[in-house]
Amino acid sequence: xxxxxxxxxxxxxxxxxxxxxxxxxxxxxxxxxxxxxxxxxxxxxxxxxxxxxxxxxxxxxxxxxxxxxxxxxxxxxxxxxxxxxxxxxxxxxxxxxxxxxxxxxxxxxxxxxxxxxxxxxxxxxxxxxxxxxxxxxxxxxxxxxxxxxxxxxxxxxxxxxxxxxxxxxxxxxxxxxxxxxxxxxxxxxxxxxxxxxxxxxxxxxxxxxxxxxxxxxxxxxxxxxxxxxxxxxxxxxxxxxxxxxxxxxxxxxxxxxxxxxxxxxxxxxxxxxxxxxxxxxxxxxxxxxx
Amino acid sequence: xxxxxxxxxxxxxxxxxxxxxxxxxxxxxxxxxxxxxxxxxxxxxxxxxxxxxxxxxxxxxxxxxxxxxxxxxxxxxxxxxxxxxxxxxxxxxxxxxxxxxxxxxxxxxxxxxxxxxxxxxxxxxxxxxxxxxxxxxxxxxxxxxxxxxxxxxxxxxxxxxxxxxxxxxxxxxxxxxxxxxxxxxxxxxxxxxxxxxxxxxxxxxxxxxxxxxxxxxxxxxxxxxxxxxxxxxxxxxxxxxxxxxxxxxxxxxxxxxxxxxxxxxxxxxxxxxxxxxxxxxxxxxxxxxxxxxxxxxxxxxxxxxxxxxxxxxxxxxxxxxxxxxxxxxxxxxxxxxxxxxxxxxxxxxxxxxxxxxxxxxxxxxxxxxxxxxxxxxxxxxxxxxxxxxxxxxxxxxxxxxxxxxxxxxxxxxxxxxxxxxxxxxxxxxxxxxxxxxxxxxxxxxxxxxxxxxxxxxxxxxxxxxxxxxxxxxxxxxxxxxxxxxxxxxxxxxxxxxxxxxxxxxxxxxxxxxxxxxxxxxxxxxxxxxxxxxxxxxxxxxxxxxxxxxxxxxxxxxxxxxxxxxxxxxxxxxxxxxxxxxxxxxxxxxxxxxxxxxxxxxxxxxxxxxxxxxxxxxxxxxxxxxxxxxxxxxxxxxxxxxxxxxxxxxxxxxxxxxxxxxxxxxxxxxxxxxxxx
Numbered sequence: 001x002x003x004x005x006x007x008x009x010x011x012x013x014x015x016x017x018x019x020x021x022x023x024x025x026x027x028x029x030x031x032x033x034x035x036x037x038x039x040x041x042x043x044x045x046x047x048x049x050x051x052x053x054x055x056x057x058x059x060x061x062x063x064x065x066x067x068x069x070x071x072x073x074x075x076x077x078x079x080x081x082x083x084x085x086x087x088x089x090x091x092x093x094x095x096x097x098x099x100x101x102x103x104x105x106x107x108x109x110x111x112x113x114x115x116x117x118x119x120x121x122x123x124x125x126x127x128x129x130x131x132x133x134x135x136x137x138x139x140x141x142x143x144x145x146x147x148x149x150x151x152x153x154x155x156x157x158x159x160x161x162x163x164x165x166x167x168x169x170x171x172x173x174x175x176x177x178x179x180x181x182x183x184x185x186x187x188x189x190x191x192x193x194x195x196x197x198x199x200x201x202x203x204x205x206x207x208x209x210x211x212x213x214x215x216x217x218x219x220x221x222x223x224x225x226x227x228x229x230x231x232x233x234x235x236x237x238x239x240x241x242x243x244x245x246x247x248x249x250x251x252x253x254x255x256x257x258x259x260x261x262x263x264x265x266x267x268x269x270x271x272x273x274x275x276x277x278x279x280x281x282x283x284x285x286x287x288x289x290x
Numbered sequence: 291x292x293x294x295x296x297x298x299x300x301x302x303x304x305x306x307x308x309x310x311x312x313x314x315x316x317x318x319x320x321x322x323x324x325x326x327x328x329x330x331x332x333x334x335x336x337x338x339x340x341x342x343x344x345x346x347x348x349x350x351x352x353x354x355x356x357x358x359x360x361x362x363x364x365x366x367x368x369x370x371x372x373x374x375x376x377x378x379x380x381x382x383x384x385x386x387x388x389x390x391x392x393x394x395x396x397x398x399x400x401x402x403x404x405x406x407x408x409x410x411x412x413x414x415x416x417x418x419x420x421x422x423x424x425x426x427x428x429x430x431x432x433x434x435x436x437x438x439x440x441x442x443x444x445x446x447x448x449x450x451x452x453x454x455x456x457x458x459x460x461x462x463x464x465x466x467x468x469x470x471x472x473x474x475x476x477x478x479x480x481x482x483x484x485x486x487x488x489x490x491x492x493x494x495x496x497x498x499x500x501x502x503x504x505x506x507x508x509x510x511x512x513x514x515x516x517x518x519x520x521x522x523x524x525x526x527x528x529x530x531x532x533x534x535x536x537x538x539x540x541x542x543x544x545x546x547x548x549x550x551x552x553x554x555x556x557x558x559x560x561x562x563x564x565x566x567x568x569x570x571x572x573x574x575x576x577x578x579x580x581x582x583x584x585x586x587x588x589x590x591x592x593x594x595x596x597x598x599x600x601x602x603x604x605x606x607x608x609x610x611x612x613x614x615x616x617x618x619x620x621x622x623x624x625x626x627x628x629x630x631x632x633x634x635x636x637x638x639x640x641x642x643x644x645x646x647x648x649x650x651x652x653x654x655x656x657x658x659x660x661x662x663x664x665x666x667x668x669x670x671x672x673x674x675x676x677x678x679x680x681x682x683x684x685x686x687x688x689x690x691x692x693x694x695x696x697x698x699x700x701x702x703x704x705x706x707x708x709x710x711x712x713x714x715x716x717x718x719x720x721x722x723x724x725x726x727x728x729x730x731x732x733x734x735x736x737x738x739x740x741x742x743x744x745x746x747x748x749x750x751x752x753x754x755x756x757x758x759x760x761x762x763x764x765x766x767x768x769x770x771x772x773x774x775x776x777x778x779x780x781x782x783x784x785x786x787x788x789x790x791x792x793x794x795x796x797x798x799x800x801x802x803x804x805x806x807x808x809x810x811x812x813x814x815x816x817x818x819x820x821x822x823x824x825x826x827x828x829x830x831x832x833x834x835x836x837x838x839x840x841x842x843x844x845x846x847x848x849x850x851x852x853x854x855x856x857x858x859x860x861x862x863x864x865x866x867x868x869x870x871x872x873x874x875x876x877x878x879x880x881x882x883x884x885x886x887x888x889x890x891x892x893x894x895x896x897x898x899x900x901x902x903x904x905x906x907x908x909x910x911x912x913x914x915x916x917x918x919x920x921x922x923x924x925x926x927x928x929x930x931x932x933x934x935x936x937x938x939x940x941x942x943x944x945x946x947x948x949x950x951x952x953x954x955x956x957x958x959x960x961x962x963x964x965x966x
Contacts, residue, residue, distance in 0.1 A: 035414055037421075084648055093647050095360045095417050096552070099545060100643035107636035218541070222425055225418045233413075260433040267422040274407035274419065 005134050007251040013140035013209065015247020016147040020202040021224035022231065022239040023151055024195035029233050030171035031184075031191040034082055034094045036074070038102025039199050040221020044214060045105055046070050046200025047207040048113050051120050059123035059204075066200050074196025077101055078189045086188070102217075109214040117211035124208075139208050146205045150198055155236065167191065219263070223250075226270040232283020241281065245269070321466050325459045335530070338462045340566045341469040342526045347550050347562035348476045349519025354548065355556030356480065356488040357512045362544045363404060363420025366427035367517045369539030371397045371524025376444040376534050377437055386449030390525045397521025398514050405513035409506055412495070416513075424541050431536040443535030446528065465526055472519065473559050475815050479515065481674060482814040482825070483800070483807045486793070488512050490801045493790035496772075500750055500782050501868060502805045504773035515811070542636075545643070546572070553646045555653025564654060576638060579631045586625045590618040614649040617641065673794045675846050678826075680834025686900050703728050703872050703903045704749070709758035711744055711927075718744040720927040721758065726872070731894060731904040733918035733935070735911075737948055740924040742907045743785055746876050749905075750782050751775040763871060777805060781870035783861040785877045785907075791850030795841055795860055798849050799832040802867025806831070832867065839863040839893060855886045862893060872903045879910045891917055915939065923947065 021043060025035045036042065046066050054062040081101045085093030124142060128135035158164035169177040170187040178184045203217075210216065227246050231238025246266040254262035273280060324337055346368055353361050371393040378384040378392055408419035431438050438444065448456045449464075456464060479485055491498040491505040498505050528534050550569045555561025575582060597615055600606040621641060628634055650657055663670035704726040711719035719741045726732045734742050747753045749760060751772040760767045767775055781802075790798050806828055813821040836842045839859045844852060849860060858878055865873050875894070879887050887910065894917055897904055908914050914921060914935065921938045923931040925947040931938055938944055 033413070035418075037417075080644070088651075090647075090651075091414065092354065092358065092360055092552075093651075095414060096548060096643055096647050099362075100640040100647070102640075103542075103545070103643075104637050104640035107634065107640070110636075111633055219425070222422060226422060229415070229418060258433065260429065263429055264426055267426050270419065270422055271403070271407050274410065274415065278407070278411040278415070 002133070003255070004252065007255055008248050009134050009136055010140070011248030011251040012244060013137075013143045013247070014250065015227075015243035015245070016144045016240075017202050017206045017220065017243075018224050018227045018246055019239045019243030020147045020150060020198055020205075021220060022228040022243060023154075023236070024198045024202075025224060025228045026233060026236070026239060027154070027191045027195040027198070028082075028188070029228075031167060031174070032082065032086060032188045034086065035098070036077055036082075036102075036192065036195060037095060037098040038077065038105060038217075038221070039195070039224065040217030040219070041102040041105040041109075042070060042073055042077075042196040042199035042217070043203040043206075043220055044109060044212075044217030045073060046196075046203030047120065047212045047216065048109055048118075048203075048214070050200075050204035050207065051113075051118060051212055054121070054204075059121075063201070063204060066204050067197050070197040070200025070203075071193040073105075073200070074192040074194070075189055077196065078192035082188070082192065083185070102221075106214050106217065113214060115214060117213035117216070120204075120207035120212045122208035137209070143205045143209065146201065150201060151236065151240075154194065154198070163190075223263070223266060226266050229270050229280055230273045232280025234284060235280060235282035238280050238282030318470065322463075325462060331458050334458050334462050336570055338458075338465045338530050339527075340563075340570045341462075341465045342523050342530060343547075343550070343566035343570060344469055344563045345472045345526065346520045346523035347547060347554070347566050348472055348559065349516040349523075350547055351551050351556060351558075351562050352476070352480070352488065352512050353516045354551050355558075356485070356492065357509050358492040359409070359509065359513070360414070360417040360548070361420045361513070361516070362417055362541065362548070363423040363427075364516070364520050364547050365539045365541065365544035366420070366424040367397050367400060367520035368524040368527065368543070368547075369427055369431060369536075370400050371521030372528045372534050372539070373431060373438055373444075373524075374521065375525040375528040376446065379446045379528075380439070380444045381437070386451070386529070389449075390522065393521045393525035394518045395521075397524065398518040401514040401517025401520075402510070404517075405510040409509045409513065420544075421541065424539075424544055428536055428539060431539070438536070441536060443533055444528075445533045447532055449529050461530065465530065468522070468526060472522070476519075477559060478814055478817065479811065482821070483804050483809070483828070484508070484511065484811065484814060486797055486801050487804060489793055489797075490790045493792055494788045496752065497784065497788035497790065497864075498801070499752075499772035500776050501802050501864065502773050502776035503801060504771065507773070511811075546639075549639075549643050549646065551653075553642070553650065553653055555655030555657075555659075558653075558655045558659075561653050561655040572639075576631055576635045579625070579629075582631055582638075583622075583625045586618070586622040590615075590622045593618055614645060617645060673797065673846065673848070676794070676796050676829055676832075678796075678829035678833040680830050680832070680837055685831060685834035685838055701728050702726070703763060704905075705761040706745075706749075707759045707761065709745075709748060709760060710756045711741075711748055711753060712756045718927050719748065719755070719924075722924070722927070722929045724922050724929065724932070726903060726905060727920070728903055729898060729901060730919040731898055731906055731917050733914045733921035734905055734907045734924065735909075735914055735921060735938075736924035739926075740947075741927040742924055743876060744927075745924070746782060746785075746874050746905075746907065749775075749874060750780060776868060779869070779871035780874065781865035781868040781872070782874035783858070783865055783876055783878060785880070787854070787857045787861060789849040789857055789860060789864075791848065793849060794846050795849055795852065796829075796832050796836060796845040798860055798864050799835050799867045800828055802864040803828045803832060805868065835863045835866055838866070838896070840889065855882045858882065859890070859893070862897075866897070866902075870902060872905065873897065874905045874907075876907050877909060878906070879908055879913050887913060 021039055024039055029035055046069065049069050050062050050066045053065055057065075077098060081097035082094050085097060122139050124138040126137070126139075128137050158168050166177070166182045167187055167190070169180065169182055170184045174184050177187075206220075223246060227239055227242040230245065231240070231242030246269070249265045249269065250262045253265050325334055328334070346364060350361065350364050353359050374393040374396045375389045378389045384392070404419060404423055405416075408416045432440055448458070448461050450456070480488070487498070487503045487508040490501070490503060491508055495505045546569045550565030551562055553568055554563065554565025575585065594615060597606070597611045601608065601611065621638070646653070652660060659670050702725050706722060706724040708721045708723060709719055710717070710721050722745065734745065736742050744753065748755050751767065751770055751774070762775070762778060762780060765778065770778070790801060793801070807824050809818070809821040809824055833842065833845065836845055839862055841856060841860055841863060844856065849857065852860060862875065862878065879890055882890060891913060894904060894906070906914065906918060918935050921933065921935050922929055923938060923941070923944050930943045930947060931941045933941070
């Protein structure tokens with residue numbers, strides 16, 4: 001039982017990272033019904049840029065710079081890859097172009113930072129603390145706090161500010177929002193910037209716990225897909241629960257079965273959820289209008 | 291095109307068919323001669339690989355080109371096929387004639403397991419799930435080393451036939467034969483009712499469902515066929531390489547496959563084959579910097595010349611041309627800046643995808659065809675020309691029998707009992723009661739927003755009612771999908787026309803006749819007598835239906851090119867093809883000119899004479915009053931009146947609903963009846 005609790009605690013930190021990335025998928029899916037298949041690469045770029053910048057100005061000062069960088073990167077993805085596809089209403093277009101941009105980003109990162117994984121120095125003490133008899137890394141607490149704070153901030157923005165209302169309006173009905181004078185193109189660009197910003201932030205949060213490298217994004221991005229589907233593409237609570245389920249499933253499988261299999265249960269769960277409740281555990285199915 | 295007399299069209303199509311067959315024979319001869327031209331085993335091996343990838347890509351095109359879904363799992367399915375053969379030969383020494391079919395079967399089963407959950411909802415789910423699947427397969431191949439030998443991989447040898455082990459050249463011929471058969475089979479599937487279903491569900495999913503062609507089911511079919519071909523290709527690949535290891539079947543390969551299909555050209559047979567050549571040659575290309583530089587400059591010059599030409603002819607604007615040309619110039623400059631190409635392989639690959647997606651959406655084959663089509667419209671044939679002629683008798687065949695059987699059961703075709711439809715807080719239909727009698731035209735009228743179209747959508751299963759029940763021919767419709775309701779005999783048209791725009795007029799009707807086919811995929815592949823008979827009958831009936839709605843002359847036009855009024859008539863024709871007991875017409879006269887309306891009324895009369903019950907939503911009151919036997923009136927989701935047209939016309943509640951206020955309703959009564 002003690003081991004299980006320990007595994008669960010590590011799983012929670014991991015799960016919250018998945019949740020933040022999945023939250024990023026939700027942001028763009030809400031406004032434009034599109035997703036960035038290169039979201040994992042946005043996280044990776046954030047982590048690697050953060051690593052370089054932190055060497056000059058330290059971890060804490062680096063965070064806002066990385067957030068700005070992430071937003072800019074997301075904007076570029078939206079302009080180059082998504083906007084033209086939205087114009088031509090081509091699902092194939094945005095899927096392929098965000099994948100292509102992801103490949104280009106990864107390859108560029110390999111050429112700048114090399115192919116090998118790098119060590120991201122932890123800003124907090126690397127020695128675990130005892131909380132209720134369980135070992136917890138201070139960095140794990142930072143990950144959970146950072147992830148929750150990020151999601152709450154976006155929720156607060158959407159609910160309380162006039163710009164947030166424009167985002168919510170666009171999510172509900174893009175055409176109607178457009179007719180009400182909301183520049184939905186800008187809202188979609190904004191949602192992509194915000195989405196990549198959260199991914200970049202997740203990158204610098206998770207990097208001290210894992211290794212940092214050009215290939216770190218692919219698997220994280222994929223797990224977050226699973227989380228987004230399991231939780232529901234339109235449910236904020238869903239991604240947190242989904243993230244926790246996946247994170248804990250992974251650490252426990254890794255321990256009890258084999259680390260080689262640790263990615264399997266989450267992905268199988270994804271198929272099961274789609275088969276039973278395609279809108280996700282917490283999602284609502286949209287009614288299509290004729 | 292429409293000006294071409296049928297005889298001339300036939301000649302053109304015959305000569306096109308001849309030239310196509312000629313092209314096929316030339317290609318086959320070229321393939322056969324290849325080993326005579328080069329003795330290099332390297333090139334023979336590459337050629338075999340191209341043929342193997344072509345098999346997979348022809349299958350992938352069914353999913354990507356026809357149904358419009360994105361699969362990132364075809365590399366993994368390819369791997370499943372590969373490893374099925376690998377494991378069966380390595381562990382159990384199965385012979386080739388058993389191992390290859392096993393690869394097809396196993397991969398098809400994986401295809402079912404993926405497609406069933408992933409295609410339940412529309413959206414990017416299939417892409418996401420197949421991406422996850424790709425990762426699982428790679429992990430499993432690596433981890434299940436007791437079966438797959440893990441990262442070490444499996445070695446085996448070329449297959450044996452009758453005790454003779456094939457050498458590389460013989461195996462190449464074997465693969466080419468398999469490719470030839472695949473092209474034939476895929477062609478047959480796509481030209482059959484199955485292919486029409488795949489194409490229809492992409493053009494208009496809603497209309498497909500309402501034509502008893504279940505979008506979900508046919509998307510799953512398409513994916514499974516495609517998976518089976520990927521499995522076949524995987525099995526062939528194992529024998530060709532004689533060594534397989536898990537790393538081959540990466541996401542990168544899956545993306546290459548997609549690039550190949552779109553770059554070659556979707557919805558063609560030649561496109562995927564061209565795409566296979568490109569992706570097989572690509573690694574060679576991207577390893578030789580000098581060659582890449584020349585190619586980059588070459589393509590840039592070509593596109594530049596084409597751009598200048600298009601600009602001079604004012605076919606494209608500078609704004610349209612600037613980005614791709616700038617990208618290509620950038621690529622050329624880039625090729626001279628770098629000194630080691632392998633590090634930038636993926637970047638170049640990504641740029642190619644972006645260029646193709648935005649500037650070559652129809653692929654190379656599509657681009658060439660469009661260009662030729664602009665110069666010589668007769669040289670390009672997008673659709674099979676169907677020359678069937680119908681006879682009036684067979685147009686209605688099944689309906690007469692059906693209505694006779696129906697008449698025996700009861701006089702009430704459709705019973706709507708207390709139907710409640712709520713969208714959140716909005717009540718669109720408030721406990722509506724309605725009985726529709728057999729052989730009548732039942733009008734459903736009401737001001738805009740009164741719930742008429744909602745009623746149509748509830749009746750056809752597009753919306754699930756919040757409460758109440760609907761009984762059709764004594765059977766409750768609750769819990770049935772749109773496709774099941776359509777198959778039971780409820781056809782409809784749409785207020786905003788929902789044709790299969792990229793299909794021809796007669797193909798639209800043939801989709802409606804989908805339910806007349808009993809043939810399965812084996813019949814289609816082998817062209818059994820059952821299939822050829824059913825196809826011939828369906829074509830004759832489709833031609834008959836088109837004559838009935840007056841569209842015979844337009845049979846081989848693309849539906850989206852028809853004028854609006856004709857599109858509405860085509861929708862009615864397509865609905866009749868379903869052999870319905872009940873047909874729902876949603877504002878058929880909207881946007882029609884007066885003579886067309888008269889024609890429409892005639893058509894509706896004939897429909898009723900043939901024993902089909904009609905529910906008619908219409909704003910043209912003269913039409914309603916002229917043809918309806920009974921009229922129900924909705925207002926804000928409530929049924930406010932029902933009765934004979936004349937009574938409705940005089941009903942004060944109806945007048946109030948339409949014109950507002952109760953004052954002077956005596957005078958306004960006629961006005962409401964007059965309609966406009």
